[in-house]
Amino acid sequence: MDIKEIQNLIKFVAKSGASEVKLEIKDVKITIKTGSGATETTIVQAPPMQGIPQSAAPIAAVPGAVAAVVSENEDAKYITIKSPIIGTFYRKPSPDKPNFAEVGTEVRIGDTVCVIEAMKLFNEIESEISGKIVKILVDDSSPVEFDQPLFLVDPS
Template sequence: MDLKEIQNLIKFVAKSGASEVKLEMDDVKITIRTGSDNETTIVQQVPVQAAAPVVQQQAAAPVAAAPEAPAATAPTTDDSKYITVKSPIIGTFYRKPAPDKPVFVEVGTEIKEGDVLCVIEAMKLFNEIESEVSGKIVKVLVDDSSPVEFDQPLFLVDPS
Protein backbone atom coordinates (compact mmCIF):
# COMPACT_ATOMS: atom_id res chain seq x y z
CA MET A 1 0.00 0.00 0.00
CA ASP A 2 1.57 3.28 -1.08
CA LEU A 3 1.32 6.72 0.53
CA LYS A 4 -1.35 7.97 -1.90
CA GLU A 5 -3.65 5.04 -1.06
CA ILE A 6 -3.18 5.68 2.67
CA GLN A 7 -3.97 9.38 2.20
CA ASN A 8 -7.13 8.54 0.25
CA LEU A 9 -8.16 6.08 2.96
CA ILE A 10 -7.68 8.73 5.67
CA LYS A 11 -9.73 11.24 3.65
CA PHE A 12 -12.49 8.68 3.09
CA VAL A 13 -12.67 7.80 6.80
CA ALA A 14 -12.72 11.47 7.83
CA LYS A 15 -15.64 12.22 5.49
CA SER A 16 -17.54 9.04 6.36
CA GLY A 17 -18.05 9.84 10.01
CA ALA A 18 -16.60 6.48 11.10
CA SER A 19 -14.98 6.64 14.50
CA GLU A 20 -12.40 3.91 13.83
CA VAL A 21 -11.22 1.81 10.91
CA LYS A 22 -8.68 -1.02 11.06
CA LEU A 23 -7.07 -2.43 7.94
CA GLU A 24 -4.63 -5.33 7.87
CA MET A 25 -2.94 -6.42 4.65
CA ASP A 26 0.23 -8.51 4.24
CA ASP A 27 2.93 -6.41 5.98
CA VAL A 28 0.85 -3.30 6.75
CA LYS A 29 -1.50 -2.70 9.66
CA ILE A 30 -3.38 0.62 9.67
CA THR A 31 -5.67 1.97 12.36
CA ILE A 32 -7.44 5.27 11.75
CA ARG A 33 -9.33 6.81 14.66
CA THR A 34 -11.29 10.02 14.35
CA GLY A 35 -12.30 11.94 17.43
CA SER A 36 -12.97 15.54 18.30
CA ASP A 37 -9.79 16.73 16.55
CA ASN A 38 -10.04 14.35 13.54
CA GLU A 39 -6.26 14.07 13.47
CA THR A 40 -5.38 10.83 15.26
CA THR A 41 -3.89 8.44 12.75
CA ILE A 42 -1.66 5.46 13.45
CA VAL A 43 0.15 3.68 10.62
CA GLN A 44 2.33 0.68 11.42
CA GLN A 45 4.16 -1.77 9.21
CA VAL A 46 3.98 -5.01 11.15
CA PRO A 47 4.13 -8.66 10.07
CA VAL A 48 0.55 -9.90 10.07
CA GLN A 49 -0.49 -13.58 10.01
CA ALA A 50 -3.73 -13.08 8.05
CA ALA A 51 -3.27 -13.38 4.28
CA ALA A 52 -6.61 -11.85 3.30
CA PRO A 53 -7.38 -8.18 3.94
CA VAL A 54 -9.53 -7.58 7.01
CA VAL A 55 -11.48 -4.33 7.33
CA GLN A 56 -13.48 -3.45 10.45
CA GLN A 57 -15.61 -0.36 10.74
CA GLN A 58 -17.64 0.91 13.65
CA ALA A 59 -19.80 3.15 11.46
CA ALA A 60 -21.13 2.52 7.95
CA ALA A 61 -19.43 4.63 5.28
CA PRO A 62 -20.15 3.49 1.70
CA VAL A 63 -22.20 6.61 0.86
CA ALA A 64 -19.24 8.99 1.35
CA ALA A 65 -17.46 8.01 -1.88
CA ALA A 66 -20.31 9.01 -4.21
CA PRO A 67 -20.25 12.85 -3.79
CA GLU A 68 -16.52 13.16 -4.63
CA ALA A 69 -16.72 12.40 -8.35
CA PRO A 70 -19.11 15.22 -9.39
CA ALA A 71 -17.26 17.81 -7.30
CA ALA A 72 -13.91 16.92 -8.86
CA THR A 73 -15.12 17.14 -12.46
CA ALA A 74 -17.29 20.28 -12.22
CA PRO A 75 -14.55 23.00 -12.20
CA THR A 76 -12.74 21.68 -15.29
CA THR A 77 -15.74 21.76 -17.63
CA ASP A 78 -16.39 25.51 -17.95
CA ASP A 79 -13.13 26.96 -16.60
CA SER A 80 -10.67 25.50 -19.12
CA LYS A 81 -9.24 28.93 -20.08
CA TYR A 82 -8.08 29.54 -16.48
CA ILE A 83 -4.94 28.33 -14.75
CA THR A 84 -5.57 26.13 -11.72
CA VAL A 85 -3.38 26.68 -8.65
CA LYS A 86 -3.09 23.33 -6.88
CA SER A 87 -2.03 22.34 -3.39
CA PRO A 88 1.59 21.20 -3.22
CA ILE A 89 1.01 19.41 0.11
CA ILE A 90 -1.62 17.76 2.28
CA GLY A 91 -2.92 19.80 5.20
CA THR A 92 -5.48 22.36 6.33
CA PHE A 93 -6.16 25.31 4.00
CA TYR A 94 -6.34 28.81 5.49
CA ARG A 95 -7.12 31.99 3.54
CA LYS A 96 -5.76 34.26 6.33
CA PRO A 97 -2.36 34.43 8.03
CA ALA A 98 -4.15 34.64 11.41
CA PRO A 99 -7.81 34.66 12.54
CA ASP A 100 -7.77 38.43 13.15
CA LYS A 101 -6.03 39.30 9.84
CA PRO A 102 -7.59 39.89 6.39
CA VAL A 103 -7.54 37.18 3.72
CA PHE A 104 -4.51 36.95 1.41
CA VAL A 105 -6.56 37.15 -1.82
CA GLU A 106 -10.20 37.65 -2.81
CA VAL A 107 -11.99 36.96 -6.08
CA GLY A 108 -10.90 39.76 -8.41
CA THR A 109 -7.51 40.31 -6.76
CA GLU A 110 -4.66 40.95 -9.20
CA ILE A 111 -1.71 38.71 -8.32
CA LYS A 112 1.82 38.37 -9.61
CA GLU A 113 4.33 35.56 -9.42
CA GLY A 114 5.54 35.11 -5.84
CA ASP A 115 2.46 36.59 -4.11
CA VAL A 116 1.22 34.55 -1.14
CA LEU A 117 -2.23 33.13 -1.90
CA CYS A 118 -2.91 31.12 1.28
CA VAL A 119 -1.27 29.00 3.96
CA ILE A 120 -1.56 25.25 4.43
CA GLU A 121 -0.95 23.82 7.87
CA ALA A 122 0.76 20.45 7.85
CA MET A 123 1.93 18.84 11.08
CA LYS A 124 1.73 22.14 13.03
CA LEU A 125 3.78 24.01 10.39
CA PHE A 126 2.20 26.80 8.36
CA ASN A 127 3.41 26.75 4.75
CA GLU A 128 2.85 29.85 2.63
CA ILE A 129 1.61 28.94 -0.84
CA GLU A 130 2.93 31.40 -3.41
CA SER A 131 1.58 32.03 -6.88
CA GLU A 132 3.59 30.65 -9.78
CA VAL A 133 1.60 32.75 -12.28
CA SER A 134 0.44 36.34 -12.70
CA GLY A 135 -3.19 37.18 -13.30
CA LYS A 136 -6.51 37.72 -11.58
CA ILE A 137 -8.19 35.41 -9.03
CA VAL A 138 -11.41 34.17 -10.62
CA LYS A 139 -12.54 31.61 -8.07
CA VAL A 140 -11.55 30.24 -4.67
CA LEU A 141 -12.23 26.50 -4.82
CA VAL A 142 -11.68 25.57 -1.15
CA ASP A 143 -13.42 26.76 2.01
CA ASP A 144 -11.34 28.32 4.78
CA SER A 145 -10.10 25.88 7.45
CA SER A 146 -10.86 22.78 5.38
CA PRO A 147 -8.55 19.84 4.69
CA VAL A 148 -6.85 19.65 1.29
CA GLU A 149 -5.08 16.85 -0.52
CA PHE A 150 -1.91 16.92 -2.58
CA ASP A 151 -2.62 18.34 -6.08
CA GLN A 152 -6.14 19.47 -5.10
CA PRO A 153 -7.25 22.64 -6.98
CA LEU A 154 -7.28 25.70 -4.70
CA PHE A 155 -7.74 28.74 -6.99
CA LEU A 156 -8.60 29.55 -10.59
CA VAL A 157 -6.51 32.35 -12.09
CA ASP A 158 -7.21 34.26 -15.30
CA PRO A 159 -3.73 34.84 -16.82
CA SER A 160 -4.88 37.53 -19.28
Protein backbone atom coordinates in the same frame (compact mmCIF):
# COMPACT_ATOMS: atom_id res chain seq x y z
CA MET B 1 -8.92 9.97 -15.38
CA ASP B 2 -7.20 8.06 -12.59
CA ILE B 3 -8.48 6.80 -9.25
CA LYS B 4 -7.20 9.89 -7.40
CA GLU B 5 -9.21 12.17 -9.71
CA ILE B 6 -12.32 10.01 -9.23
CA GLN B 7 -11.91 10.15 -5.45
CA ASN B 8 -11.54 13.94 -5.64
CA LEU B 9 -14.71 14.07 -7.76
CA ILE B 10 -16.58 12.06 -5.14
CA LYS B 11 -15.35 14.39 -2.39
CA PHE B 12 -16.43 17.40 -4.45
CA VAL B 13 -19.82 15.79 -5.03
CA ALA B 14 -20.14 15.21 -1.28
CA LYS B 15 -20.03 18.99 -0.70
CA SER B 16 -22.39 20.11 -3.48
CA GLY B 17 -26.16 19.65 -3.75
CA ALA B 18 -27.46 17.69 -6.76
CA SER B 19 -29.05 14.25 -6.59
CA GLU B 20 -27.43 12.76 -9.71
CA VAL B 21 -24.37 13.49 -11.84
CA LYS B 22 -23.37 11.86 -15.10
CA LEU B 23 -19.88 12.58 -16.37
CA GLU B 24 -18.56 11.35 -19.70
CA ILE B 25 -14.91 11.81 -20.62
CA LYS B 26 -13.76 10.10 -23.81
CA ASP B 27 -14.54 6.38 -23.26
CA VAL B 28 -15.27 6.62 -19.52
CA LYS B 29 -18.74 7.27 -18.15
CA ILE B 30 -19.24 8.00 -14.46
CA THR B 31 -22.64 8.26 -12.77
CA ILE B 32 -22.96 9.36 -9.15
CA LYS B 33 -26.42 9.08 -7.57
CA THR B 34 -27.23 10.22 -4.06
CA GLY B 35 -30.12 10.05 -1.68
CA SER B 36 -31.29 8.41 1.56
CA GLY B 37 -27.87 8.78 3.16
CA ALA B 38 -26.00 6.58 0.65
CA THR B 39 -24.08 7.28 -2.52
CA GLU B 40 -23.86 4.97 -5.49
CA THR B 41 -21.06 5.40 -8.00
CA THR B 42 -20.88 3.47 -11.25
CA ILE B 43 -18.02 3.68 -13.70
CA VAL B 44 -18.43 2.25 -17.18
CA GLN B 45 -15.56 2.20 -19.62
CA ALA B 46 -15.34 1.02 -23.20
CA PRO B 47 -11.76 -0.15 -23.81
CA PRO B 48 -9.44 -0.29 -20.80
CA MET B 49 -7.77 3.05 -20.30
CA GLN B 50 -4.37 3.58 -18.81
CA GLY B 51 -4.59 4.84 -15.22
CA ILE B 52 -7.94 3.23 -14.37
CA PRO B 53 -7.62 -0.37 -13.25
CA GLN B 54 -10.41 -2.75 -14.28
CA SER B 55 -11.08 -3.46 -10.60
CA ALA B 56 -12.22 0.15 -10.20
CA ALA B 57 -15.74 -0.55 -11.50
CA PRO B 58 -17.82 0.33 -8.42
CA ILE B 59 -16.13 2.67 -5.97
CA ALA B 60 -17.39 3.21 -2.46
CA ALA B 61 -18.16 6.85 -1.86
CA VAL B 62 -18.73 9.21 1.02
CA PRO B 63 -22.09 8.44 2.71
CA GLY B 64 -24.69 11.10 2.03
CA ALA B 65 -22.70 12.60 -0.81
CA VAL B 66 -24.41 14.76 -3.38
CA ALA B 67 -23.31 15.55 -6.89
CA ALA B 68 -22.48 18.48 -9.17
CA VAL B 69 -20.08 18.86 -12.05
CA VAL B 70 -18.22 22.03 -12.96
CA SER B 71 -18.18 22.66 -16.68
CA GLU B 72 -14.65 21.82 -17.76
CA ASN B 73 -15.04 23.83 -20.98
CA GLU B 74 -15.76 26.92 -18.91
CA ASP B 75 -12.74 26.41 -16.63
CA ALA B 76 -10.34 25.31 -19.41
CA LYS B 77 -9.13 28.86 -20.02
CA TYR B 78 -8.07 29.25 -16.38
CA ILE B 79 -4.87 28.07 -14.70
CA THR B 80 -5.16 26.14 -11.45
CA ILE B 81 -3.09 26.80 -8.34
CA LYS B 82 -2.77 23.41 -6.61
CA SER B 83 -1.77 22.37 -3.13
CA PRO B 84 1.88 21.32 -2.95
CA ILE B 85 1.32 19.48 0.36
CA ILE B 86 -1.29 17.75 2.51
CA GLY B 87 -2.63 19.86 5.36
CA THR B 88 -5.27 22.37 6.42
CA PHE B 89 -6.07 25.27 4.07
CA TYR B 90 -6.34 28.77 5.54
CA ARG B 91 -7.16 31.93 3.59
CA LYS B 92 -5.76 34.26 6.30
CA PRO B 93 -2.38 34.50 8.03
CA SER B 94 -4.25 34.67 11.38
CA PRO B 95 -7.90 34.97 12.49
CA ASP B 96 -7.72 38.76 12.96
CA LYS B 97 -6.07 39.48 9.58
CA PRO B 98 -7.72 39.88 6.15
CA ASN B 99 -7.72 37.07 3.56
CA PHE B 100 -4.64 36.77 1.35
CA ALA B 101 -6.79 36.63 -1.79
CA GLU B 102 -10.42 37.08 -2.79
CA VAL B 103 -12.24 36.46 -6.05
CA GLY B 104 -11.15 39.31 -8.30
CA THR B 105 -7.78 39.82 -6.61
CA GLU B 106 -4.89 40.42 -9.00
CA VAL B 107 -1.94 38.20 -8.07
CA ARG B 108 1.63 38.24 -9.32
CA ILE B 109 4.27 35.53 -9.31
CA GLY B 110 5.46 35.15 -5.72
CA ASP B 111 2.35 36.63 -4.05
CA THR B 112 1.08 34.56 -1.11
CA VAL B 113 -2.44 33.28 -1.84
CA CYS B 114 -3.03 31.08 1.24
CA VAL B 115 -1.40 29.14 4.07
CA ILE B 116 -1.44 25.37 4.50
CA GLU B 117 -0.76 24.07 7.99
CA ALA B 118 0.95 20.69 8.16
CA MET B 119 2.26 19.21 11.41
CA LYS B 120 2.01 22.57 13.22
CA LEU B 121 4.02 24.33 10.49
CA PHE B 122 2.32 27.07 8.51
CA ASN B 123 3.48 27.03 4.88
CA GLU B 124 2.79 30.08 2.75
CA ILE B 125 1.62 29.07 -0.73
CA GLU B 126 2.79 31.48 -3.40
CA SER B 127 1.29 32.03 -6.82
CA GLU B 128 3.40 30.67 -9.66
CA ILE B 129 1.45 32.73 -12.20
CA SER B 130 0.18 36.27 -12.64
CA GLY B 131 -3.49 36.97 -13.20
CA LYS B 132 -6.86 37.48 -11.53
CA ILE B 133 -8.38 34.94 -9.14
CA VAL B 134 -11.75 33.89 -10.56
CA LYS B 135 -12.67 31.05 -8.21
CA ILE B 136 -11.65 29.79 -4.77
CA LEU B 137 -12.16 26.02 -4.77
CA VAL B 138 -11.61 25.21 -1.08
CA ASP B 139 -13.39 26.42 2.06
CA ASP B 140 -11.34 28.09 4.79
CA SER B 141 -10.03 25.68 7.46
CA SER B 142 -10.66 22.65 5.22
CA PRO B 143 -8.29 19.71 4.84
CA VAL B 144 -6.56 19.53 1.45
CA GLU B 145 -4.71 16.75 -0.35
CA PHE B 146 -1.50 16.92 -2.34
CA ASP B 147 -2.15 18.36 -5.83
CA GLN B 148 -5.72 19.38 -4.94
CA PRO B 149 -6.90 22.45 -6.89
CA LEU B 150 -7.15 25.53 -4.62
CA PHE B 151 -7.69 28.51 -6.94
CA LEU B 152 -8.58 29.20 -10.58
CA VAL B 153 -6.64 32.11 -12.06
CA ASP B 154 -7.37 33.96 -15.29
CA PRO B 155 -3.92 34.75 -16.74
CA SER B 156 -5.21 37.30 -19.27
